[in-house]
Amino acid sequence: MAHDQAALETLLNQLISHWENEVVEFKRGKDGFSSSDLGKYVSALANEANLRRQDRAWLVFGVEDKTRAVVGTTYKETQEHLQADKQQVLNGTESFTFRDIHVLHHKDGRVILFEIPAAPRGMPISWNGHYYGRAGESLAALGQDKLDDIRRQTLGTDWTAQVVEKASITDLDPNALKIARERFIAKHANRITPEEMVNWSDVALLDRAKVTQNGKITRTALLLLGRPESAWYLSPHPAEITWKLEGDERAYEHFGPPFLLASSQVFARIRNIQLRILPRNELLAHEVAKYDQKVVLEALHNCIAHQDYTRAGRIVVIERPDKLVLENQGGFFEGQPEDYVLSERVPHRYRNPFLAQAMTELNMIDHMGYGIQDIYRRQRQRFLPLPDYDLSEPHVVCLTIHGRVVDPAYSRLLMQQTGLPLADVLALDRVQKRLPITEDAASHLRRTHLIEGRKPNYHVSAVVAEATAKKADYIRMRAQDDTFYAKLLTDYLEKFGQANRGDITQLLTTKLSDALDDKQKHQKISNLLTKFRRKGVIVNTGSDAAPCWQLAEKSAAKK
Structure with missing residues (x-):
């Protein structure tokens, strides 16, 4: 969250007045403060915030812990270096980082306030494979009792965490197990040697990957790795992805577990031709695939992770001539899609936390909310329309991924102005789709000469129209004097x-x-x-x- 300097000073005073506890830590923050120690504090403070039902914790540099005095810090004095800490922490926790890093220019010195979100319910945060907590004001290993407390938060209500007593490891698909091992090894290669993991039994691997519980098969294990013929264990809740082709040709196919393999099989059914986009004043067209594999798989894996399986519905992928539509059961669980596009919102809760954590361990998703950002970013880089979320139908999330150019002006503009802020791209995307935009967005785009026309008939301005080499279209849209x-x-x-x-x-x-x-x-x-x-x-x-x-x-x- 953004603060001005006065608000930050008020926040600092409030934190100092309560002094150190399990969710606030003060450090002088010398320049040599190690990234390893930083990661340990993130793990500890996130876990303690979860246990104390707080939505965030704070690590503050530039305050003397004994005297409660602001002394200032020289820790990483450029914004770029501070932002690099976010990535370092993300690498060490593998799925978690700061919500924001605030810098206060206090009269007594520079203060840095690291805002750390609470660990999601049921999902303790580790640093390089180890869980940390607080013992009073000291950093310590997270006790087994605290670790169990966090993990038990959702076991009773999370459908995907339930153990299927009659199922065994023989009900899992051998090829899916092989791929799961490869993915887990690749994800954790920076802290566990591949040679060590190769010698683990399947049972040990699945426990470490949080797919099973003490060797017992969970519904998550059957969804991600189960043999197709073992899906009956999940009845009457269908575990199924349906691909449906609509248009001049029609076809459909159903895909069951193992979902670890099924998502790629669904993508292989989608007809993925090359699109040609001609830049201005160039003879060679820029070619992009109609659908980006990472975009489609990210979206499909999100459907799997967030599906409400208790509603006894299936995931549906509809392929139309110009778009893909992905539908999953259950409303958008935490916030709204736009919260994750422009901001760095971190979800606090998950409908299926056990399944989400297992998919994170197998490198299928992240659970920091970056997946939606990545889908939008990759579509923008491919100069195609941005995705659209439709939440109008109760208990259904519908995502449309466009596979064609809607307005050549928009696509060519993105090719020429790669540095446009994402907020501007989002607004221009709505303009090309003839969707309403806010008054503030319209005023801004007018000031930057990106649109013209009268509300609600905004259209591409002369600056953009000329960049499209579609001057005749522009003249037809332009209002003459x-x-x-x-x-x-x-x-x-x-x-x-x-x-x-x-x-x-x-x-x-x-x-x-x-x-x-x-x-x-x-x-x-x-x-x-x-x-x-x-x-x-x-x-x-x-x-x-x-x-x-x-x-x-x-x-x-x-x-």
Whole structure:
């Protein structure tokens, strides 16, 4: 969350007044403070915040822990170096990092406040494979009782965490087990040697990967690794992904466990041709795949992780000629999709925490909320429309991934201006889809000359239109100056002497902006006639019901 300096100073005073406890730690934060110690404190404070039902914890550099005095810190004095800490912590925890890093320029010295989200319910946070906590004001290993307390938070309510008593490891697919081992080894290679993990039994590996519980098969194990014929253990809750092709050709196929393999099998069914996007002033087209594999798999894995299996529904992937639509049961569980696109929101809760943690261990998802950001980022880098979430149907999340160019102007703009802020790209994406944007967004895009037109008919501005090499399209959308229409009308009346309303409508309609509908064009012509009449350019020599328009000077000359 963003704070101004006054708000940060107030926050610091509040933290100091309560002094150190299990969810606040003060350090002088010397320049040589190690990333290892930083990671240990993140693990400890996140776990303690979870146990104390706090939504965040704080690690503060630049405050003397004994005197409670602000002494300032020289720790990483550039913003880039501080942001690098986020990535280092993410690497060490493998799925978790700071919510934000705030810098306060206090009168007594620089203070850094690391904002650490609480560990999600049921999911303790480790640093390099070890769990940390607090013993009073000291850093310590997280006690087994505390570790169990966190893990028990969701075991009773998490459908995916339940043990299937009659199932055994023979109910798991051998090829899925092989792939799971490879993925776990790749994910943890920086702290456990591959040679060591190769010697682990399947039972030991699955326990370490949080897929099983003390060697017992869970519903998560059957979903991710189960043999297809073992899906009956999950009945009456169907474990199924349906791919459906719609358009001139129709087809469908159902995919069951193991979902670790099924997601790639679903992607293989999708027809993934190459798209050609022609940059401005270039002869060679830029080619991109219609669908990016990482985007589709990230979206599909999110469906698997967040599906409400108790609703007895299936995951559906609908392939249409120009888009993919992915649907999963259960409403968006934590916040709204837009919370994860522009901000660095960290989800506090999961519908299926046991399944989410297992999928994280097998490198299928992250559980920091970065997956949605990555989907949007990759679509932007491929110059295609951004995804759309539809939450209008109760208890269903619907995600659309576009597989074609909607507006060439938008795509070519992204190719030329790769540094546009994501907020601007999101707004321009809505403009190209003829969706409403906020007044603030519209004002900003106008100031930066990215759009023009009147609400709600915004369209690409001249700057962008020229970049698209579609100048003819731009001219059709652009609203001309009223003097342009006056010249057309006066030239017509000069030549033909007079015109009725039908003549004028036929003359001007095709010259008006295509952004206007028929009703708006009719009203625009009426406004132009009124304006020209009041200025003394034309005069109505007929009636209101049957007008006959002439040039004012010609009419006066006749009289």
